[in-house]
Amino acid sequence: MGKRVLVIEDDPSAARLVEYALEKEGYKVDVAVNGVEGLRKVQEEEPDLIILDVMLPGLDGFEVCHRMRADPGTAHVPILMLSAKAHATDRFTGLKVGADRYLAKPADPAEILACVKSLLTEKGAAARTP
Numbered sequence: 001m002g003k004r005v006l007v008i009e010d011d012p013s014a015a016r017l018v019e020y021a022l023e024k025e026g027y028k029v030d031v032a033v034n035g036v037e038g039l040r041k042v043q044e045e046e047p048d049l050i051i052l053d054v055m056l057p058g059l060d061g062f063e064v065c066h067r068m069r070a071d072p073g074t075a076h077v078p079i080l081m082l083s084a085k086a087h088a089t090d091r092f093t094g095l096k097v098g099a100d101r102y103l104a105k106p107a108d109p110a111e112i113l114a115c116v117k118s119l120l121t122e123k124g125a126a127a128r129t130p
């Protein structure tokens with residue numbers, strides 16, 4: 001069974017693009033359209049990785065990331081932030097609140113896939129390290 005990826009993205013076009021690229025590579029993908037729904041799905045679905053937009057209705061991606069890192073049940077899940085907010089300060093904030101990687105939109109699907117594979121490999125290696 002493929003790894004589970006939760007995409008938290010309010011733009012349907014962007015979500016479909018990421019979902020298509022991931023499913024084509026064998027990942028099981030679920031989508032949440034806002035931060036509150038994303039946090040709920042993280043608890044229910046227990047994804048192996050999250051792709052998180054920053055500009056979301058309700059809770060923004062920075063707050064979602066911060067809450068996930070503060071919760072022992074979700075703190076270990078790799079987070080790839082994917083956002084149109086591409087300034088250095090945005091990247092810094094994303095990494096500061098706990099994102100593992102930060103890509104600016106529009107990102108090439110191959111670059112997204114490379115980050116996903118890298119993060120899942122790192123997670124697997126960390127889990128095997130005593």
